[in-house]
Amino acid sequence: MRILIVGGGGREHALAWKLAQSPSCEAMYAAPGNAGTTELGENLAVHDSDIDGICDVAQDHRIDLVVVGPEAPLAAGLVDALTERGILAFGPTRDAAQIESSKWFAKQVMQSAGVPHAGGELFETAQAAHKWLEILGPDDLPVLKADGLAAGKGVIVPDHIDDAHDAIDQMFAGAFGSAGERVVIEDRLSGMEASAMAIVSGTDILPLPLSCDYKRIMDNDQGSNTGGMGVYAPPGFVGDPEDVFASIHQPVVEQMAADGIEFRGLVYAGLMIDDGAMNVLEFNARFGDPETQAVLPLIDGDLLPVLAASARGAAIPRDAISHSGRAAVSVAIVSGGYPGPYDTGMPIYGLDAVDDAVDIFHAGTAIDDDGRTITAGGRVLAVTAVADTLAEARGIAYDNVRRITFDGSFHRTDIALRELT
Numbered sequence: 346m347r348i349l350i351v352g353g354g355g356r357e358h359a360l361a362w363k364l365a366q367s368p369s370c371e372a373m374y375a376a377p378g379n380a381g382t383t384e385l386g387e388n389l390a391v392h393d394s395d396i397d398g399i400c401d402v403a404q405d406h407r408i409d410l411v412v413v414g415p416e417a418p419l420a421a422g423l424v425d426a427l428t429e430r431g432i433l434a435f436g437p438t439r440d441a442a443q444i445e446s447s448k449w450f451a452k453q454v455m456q457s458a459g460v461p462h463a464g465g466e467l468f469e470t471a472q473a474a475h476k477w478l479e480i481l482g483p484d485d486l487p488v489l490k491a492d493g494l495a496a497g498k499g500v501i502v503p504d505h506i507d508d509a510h511d512a513i514d515q516m517f518a519g520a521f522g523s524a525g526e527r528v529v530i531e532d533r534l535s536g537m538e539a540s541a542m543a544i545v546s547g548t549d550i551l552p553l554p555l556s557c558d559y560k561r562i563m564d565n566d567q568g569s570n571t572g573g574m575g576v577y578a579p580p581g582f583v584g585d586p587e588d589v590f591a592s593i594h595q596p597v598v599e600q601m602a603a604d605g606i607e608f609r610g611l612v613y614a615g616l617m618i619d620d621g622a623m624n625v626l627e628f629n630a631r632f633g634d635p636e637t638q639a640v641l642p643l644i645d646g647d648l649l650p651v652l653a654a655s656a657r658g659a660a661i662p663r664d665a666i667s668h669s670g671r672a673a674v675s676v677a678i679v680s681g682g683y684p685g686p687y688d689t690g691m692p693i694y695g696l697d698a699v700d701d702a703v704d705i706f707h708a709g710t711a712i713d714d715d716g717r718t719i720t721a722g723g724r725v726l727a728v729t730a731v732a733d734t735l736a737e738a739r740g741i742a743y744d745n746v747r748r749i750t751f752d753g754s755f756h757r758t759d760i761a762l763r764e765l766t
């Protein structure tokens with residue numbers, strides 16, 4: 346099969362890496378890709394949000410399967426557009442992607458399906474939202490969410506009720522564009538977070554290993570939220586993974602099918618786990634980033650027929666892949682200043698000094714005119730190590746992270762540590 350990966354981050358490099366290992370992969374393309382994906386195939390200079398452009402290059406390159414990485418093109422209807430042109434695509438339709446692109450849609454599906462989740466109310470005016478905050482009282486701090494997609498920035502967890510009122514004003518004043526025209530005010534939950542991803546074809550689901558990402562920039566979860574500073578898999582605090590998928594993913598996709606919205610693609614549930622009690626905080630309609638960079642290296646076998654079956658809405662060939670039962674730790678190396686402003690164009694040193702056993706997934710990287718690999722984004726690389734134990738994987742990952750440098754590079758030093766102390 347001729348494959349096109351849409352997107353240019355670490356998740357897309359990891360997907361390209363895994364699918365390029367398939368005996369059925371004849372050609373690999375990425376749009377727009379990064380320096381890492383050029384080692385596996387050809388990058389096409391089309392932005393992932395350019396729906397017509399992606400459809401055109403898929404046709405021009407006689408692509409057999411398009412795999413869509415990011416959420417924005419899914420919510421904009423890329424899979425619908427590709428399907429109209431007769432091109433097979435892995436990922437949900439625009440309607441099915443609402444599980445991610447509308448927090449309120451997701452909540453209603455969970456409500457109907459009896460899936461445990463953070464309760465909440467929908468508000469369409471600032472006035473009604475302020476009134477609700479007053480009813481809640483000053484000590485009852487909620488979580489505020491722009492209903493639509495806001496590039497991962499639409500969730501506000503206020504420290505004080507005044508901050509909640511301010512956030513409401515900002516959201517309705519357009520701080521998140523049209524995503525904030527409707528706002529969900531949600532019960533605040535506490536506990537440990539985990540990510541649960543399953544490949545879905547209608548009501549057929551195939552669970553992937555569970556994982557945990559680290560969103561804050563600094564050690565001990567201090568500082569600003571980022572796109573993800575690292576991830577480990579599997580977590581030790583979740584209980585039986587089968588229960589997670591049977592009590593969350595299965596009822597949700599069955600409910601969607603009953604409502605006439607068949608899901609094909611990947612369902613990612615963000616979970617909060619507190620003393621064994623599990624609640625869903627959010628759904629994503631795509632592979633997690635950076636979760637994918639730790640989860641795919643834990644999967645043995647051929648992922649390509651699995652994604653192709655999901656794209657066709659056919660039964661998933663369950664025996665095509667298996668979980669290795671090992672552990673993975675992935676550490677992000679980011680540009681100095683990220684998630685604020687940062688410089689790009691720094692040459693990256695040490696990429697050829699890493700152990701063969703380690704996988705380097707590129708995110709914000711490019712190749713300059715002299716053929717050097719340079720930084721081109723906030724999150725630059727993810728270094729993933731797989732071993733029999735989490736402690737071993739962590740040791741190998743950090744040993745290799747230290748060999749890679751560029752001007753201003755930064756990484757967290759505590760990925761997976763909480764499971765080991």
Ligand code: AMP
Nearest residue numbers: 463488500531532533534535615626627
């Ligand atoms: P989301 O985009 O929904 O995953 O939210 C981003 C982050 O906000 C989550 O990873 C949590 O850390 C936090 N969060 C979201 N919803 C809640 C909630 N109901 N209670 C507590 N924290 C939350």
Ligand code: GLY
Nearest residue numbers: 558573633634635
């Ligand atoms: N790691 C969180 C996400 O992919 O949205």
